[in-house]
Amino acid sequence: MTFVDEVKNAVTPRAALLVIGVLGLQLLFIASYVGALHKPKPTDVAFGVVAPRQLSQQLVDRLDGLPGGPLDPRTVSSAAEAREQIMNRDIDGALIVSPEGRTDTLLVASGGGTVLSGALERILTQVEASQQRTVRTVDVAPASPDDFDGLSSFYLVVGWCVGGYLCASILAISAGSKPANRQRAAIRTAVMALYAIAGGIGGAIIIGPILGALPGSFWGLSGLGALVVFAVGMTTLALQALTGIVGIGLAVLIVVIAGNPSAGGAFPLPMLPDFWRAIGPALPPGAGTWTARSIAYFRGNAVTGPLLVLSAWAVAGTALTLLLSMRHRPGRADDSGTETARAAGGSTAA
Incomplete structure (x- = not known):
């Protein structure tokens, strides 16, 4: 047997295509992570301004005209309203101008990402200094001391996502290339x-009672975890x-390559490039x-939209899995295997 024949036996055309696909995923991984995270800068950060009426619009215009467009400022009626909008996650920070003194107040929420709150503090300190004013910072939704840079929420969700597609991958390949019939799809x-429920509760136990990294409702985080795991798992299935085994690679593309760098974990969304x-x-x-993060630091506010997104992935994945399983009659693959075994047994007996 020649060397070329050995190569053909070792690497089949199907394997070669899969290797090329993996190479593509690797390059996309590098491009996505580096593209999203190599140069974070605040852009169009939702920002409130509380100031005397005669100064309010002038200050909004000045902030709106900062080089690079870091802020998307808008007037807010009062300091209390600014705090409420921050807690509702409508804005990421606010400047409260003192009508009497020369020290103003900057409201931030490091629970939404300490990198973003730090960037706002630097920007407003420079703006205030140019007007011979000073600023003091008040954190209205501070991150936990045990939640460095506010990253615990992100890593918790990454763990849930990884568990979801790994469990689904194991379920999908456990029967080899055998297609899922209706009964098998329902069981999976x-x-x-069940796995999603266990994963959600387990993650919440680790992040809360054991490590103390995140405050907030234990059962709220548990329910979120179950939904994340189930959504990712059913999408993978x-x-x-x-598409067969290629589908596992597509799940990695959606969740890991596209999803993780765009999640707002390492850097909050206002600091990412437009695409991500x-x-x-x-x-x-x-x-x-x-x-x-909303459960941990913002009283559970502003979660309807994200929960609908997760529910849509879960419902679509479940529906597609069950619908595609209807292409295969229950027992067809097994019957075929039985007939083959019988034929082999008959020929041996002969």
């Missing part, structure tokens, strides 16, 4: 649901049912990270 869906800022909220890691 039930197993995925659906993609595998649609746009896709992040529509993908499970981004929706999960936003919701986890």
